[in-house]
Amino acid sequence: MATSVVSRARRQLPLSPWLFAAPGLxxxxxxxxxxxxxxxxxxxxxxxxxxxxxxxxxxxFREVLHDDTFWTxxxxxxLYVVGVVPALVVLPLLLALLVQKNIxxxxxxxxxxxxxxxxxxxxxxxxxxxVLDERGLVNSLLAAIGIGRVGFLGDQWLLLLSxxxxxxxxxxxxxxxxxxxxxxxxxxxxxxxxxxxxxxxVRRFLTVTVPAVRSTMVLVAALSSVAAFKVFSEVYLMAGPxxxxxxxxxxxxxxxxxxxxxxxxxxxxxxxxxxxVFVVTVALMLLVLRVDRREDT
Amino acid sequence: MSVLEKVRPALPPAAAAxxxxxxxxxxRRVRGWELVLRYTLLIAVLALTVGPFVWQLSTSLKGxxxxxxxxxxxxxxxxxxxxxxxxxxxxxxxxxYALNSLKVAGANVVTNCVGxxxxxxxxxxxxxxxxxxxxxxxxxxxxxxxxxIIIAQFTTMRELGLNNTLIGxxxxxxxxxxxxxxxxxxxxxxxxxxxxAAFVDGANVWQRFLRIALPSVxxxxxxxxxxxxxxxxxxxxxxxxxxxxxxxxxLTIGLNYLHGTxxxxxxxxxxxxxxxxxxxxxxxxxxxxxxxxxVGEGAVKG
Numbered sequence: 001m002a003t004s005v006v007s008r009a010r011r012q013l014p015l016s017p018w019l020f021a022a023p024g025l026x027x028x029x030x031x032x033x034x035x036x037x038x039x040x041x042x043x044x045x046x047x048x049x050x051x052x053x054x055x056x057x058x059x060x061f062r063e064v065l066h067d068d069t070f071w072t073x074x075x076x077x078x079l080y081v082v083g084v085v086p087a088l089v090v091l092p093l094l095l096a097l098l099v100q101k102n103i104x105x106x107x108x109x110x111x112x113x114x115x116x117x118x119x120x121x122x123x124x125x126x127x128x129x130x131v132l133d134e135r136g137l138v139n140s141l142l143a144a145i146g147i148g149r150v151g152f153l154g155d156q157w158l159l160l161l162s163x164x165x166x167x168x169x170x171x172x173x174x175x176x177x178x179x180x181x182x183x184x185x186x187x188x189x190x191x192x193x194x195x196x197x198x199x200x201x202v203r204r205f206l207t208v209t210v211p212a213v214r215s216t217m218v219l220v221a222a223l224s225s226v227a228a229f230k231v232f233s234e235v236y237l238m239a240g241p242x243x244x245x246x247x248x249x250x251x252x253x254x255x256x257x258x259x260x261x262x263x264x265x266x267x268x269x270x271x272x273x274x275x276x277v278f279v280v281t282v283a284l285m286l287l288v289l290r291v292d293r294r295e296d297t
Numbered sequence: 298m299s300v301l302e303k304v305r306p307a308l309p310p311a312a313a314a315x316x317x318x319x320x321x322x323x324x325r326r327v328r329g330w331e332l333v334l335r336y337t338l339l340i341a342v343l344a345l346t347v348g349p350f351v352w353q354l355s356t357s358l359k360g361x362x363x364x365x366x367x368x369x370x371x372x373x374x375x376x377x378x379x380x381x382x383x384x385x386x387x388x389x390x391x392x393x394y395a396l397n398s399l400k401v402a403g404a405n406v407v408t409n410c411v412g413x414x415x416x417x418x419x420x421x422x423x424x425x426x427x428x429x430x431x432x433x434x435x436x437x438x439x440x441x442x443x444x445x446i447i448i449a450q451f452t453t454m455r456e457l458g459l460n461n462t463l464i465g466x467x468x469x470x471x472x473x474x475x476x477x478x479x480x481x482x483x484x485x486x487x488x489x490x491x492x493x494a495a496f497v498d499g500a501n502v503w504q505r506f507l508r509i510a511l512p513s514v515x516x517x518x519x520x521x522x523x524x525x526x527x528x529x530x531x532x533x534x535x536x537x538x539x540x541x542x543x544x545x546x547x548l549t550i551g552l553n554y555l556h557g558t559x560x561x562x563x564x565x566x567x568x569x570x571x572x573x574x575x576x577x578x579x580x581x582x583x584x585x586x587x588x589x590x591x592v593g594e595g596a597v598k599g
Contacts, residue, residue, distance in 0.1 A: 017423035024416030029467040032438040035449035120531035135366040144369035260448035278445035
């Protein structure tokens with residue numbers, strides 16, 4: 001009896017499952033999968049926003065290789081990964097250790113540390129533009145303790161560094177929560193055994209905590225490196241749409257946005273750039289996972 | 298922490314009452330110096346994470362005659378005023394932008410909750426040919442980086458004549474693939490028996506979905522709703538690309554415009570950012586646990 005009910009329950013009206021799935025499939029197909037395919041196709045054409053394209057074979061990719069702005073963008077996006085990912089793997093873990101213990105008021109601190117995650121990147125970017133301004137909070141504090149004012153947002157490298165700091169600042173709380181969940185699963189006995197063996201807090205962190213949350217660190221590295229390579233908003237807001245002094249702070253996604261949008265947008269060329277973004281993103285994921293596997297053996 | 302504490306004789310109840318002990322989640326005492334160190338660090342990090350928001354709020358409340366550049370900086374406005382907020386409204390139609398953001402975020406919540414629940418239920422519970430292919434479509438869609446297809450999304454919107462509309466802002470993310478998969482997993486983890494019993498009682502698929510399955514995944518649905526609201530309210534790159542008419546701007550795009558045009562008026566920009574961030578901080582304060590739960594679920598799946 002039971003099995004026949006189950007099998008009857010599972011042999012549904014043939015139409016209803018598709019009605020249920022239809023809205024989701026339609027949106028995903030029309031606005032994710034179709035644009036993905038059309039990016040692949042457009043990259044081989046000279047399509048513009050208002051002009052249908054012709055097939056131009058690899059011309060866009062050849063142009064990419066000789067485009068100085070592309071190399072600037074690639075350099076900045078790659079530097080972003082190098083600068084941001086180690087900080088986002090380590091600092092949130094330390095922060096999670098700090099808020100792990102249930103001491104009075106800790107819930108307030110956890111929430112407060114998460115606030116930057118909730119705020120829009122536009123709000124965060126503009127807050128830091130003002131905080132790091134030549135006459136802003138940080139420089140006022142620096143001046144008050146006798147250090148001269150620093151033009152954080154005027155210099156190409158300081159700007160990029162400041163944007164990285166903002167990305168790290170905004171991401172801390174997010175990855176802290178991920179680490180908190182992982183730390184909850186570290187058996188306490190391991191820590192106690194290490195303590196009995198005379199290991200200090202630093203040794204215990206390196207020999208007990210880090211190995212225990214290693215898979216979470218790999219996850220954080222993967223998530224944050226992909227996000228860092230696709231950086232747009234922080235740099236766009238802090239360096240301006242043109243990408244800082246002489247455009248030297250332009251990132252790859254900023255270049256895609258600048259090239260491909262508006263009424264004169266070069267859709268074909270921007271699609272070729274998008275494919276570079278896509279390929280590097282996938283490569284980063286695979287790289288992180290590979291590093292993970294090698295450490296296993 | 299150490300083994301010594303385990304053999305420490307328990308305090309008599311009276312002494313324990315006089316000197317309340319601060320213990321960790323395992324009931325072990327936290328040492329005094331460690332507590333001091335922890336709170337010192339916590340307050341330092343607090344200053345670093347919340348300080349910039351407070352500074353922005355303070356700047357927005359300072360009047361035109363008050364010095365905002367002084368060193369050392371003054372955190373409290375001497376004569377707090379809402380003057381700058383009125384000026385924002387005079388400079389850009391900020392309440393219209395807020396309404397646009399609210400419309401976009403509200404629509405994003407409804408479409409994501411309804412669409413993901415329906416599709417998630419279909420993937421989890423209904424047997425039909427092509428289900429594996431449908432699941433694969435959502436998995437692939439989740440893996441595609443949005444930044445890599447944003448130009449094609451823009452041309453797609455133009456082809457549909459929906460560029461420069463709020464509908465165009467909402468559509469691409471209206472039923473997130475990750476949300477569909479989240480709900481699929483939530484539905485799959487429910488026991489089959491209840492729905493089978495309802496089936497025996499003659500409930501059709503729609504009734505089983507609405508009356509039995511849906512109420513059991515309220516928690517996941519709340520996570521989807523919270524993140525859909527936050528994602529739409531905070532989004533920048535896509536609305537920046539798809540909206541060109543200033544009367545259609547959302548708050549984030551309006552703020553970017555305000556900053557681009559009045560960058561030297563720090564009080565004005567500060568008031569604008571506070572208007573944009575206050576509703577979300579209020580939402581976060583009320584619904585914290587869903588924000589935190591969403592991080593865990595999103596990280597595992599995404």
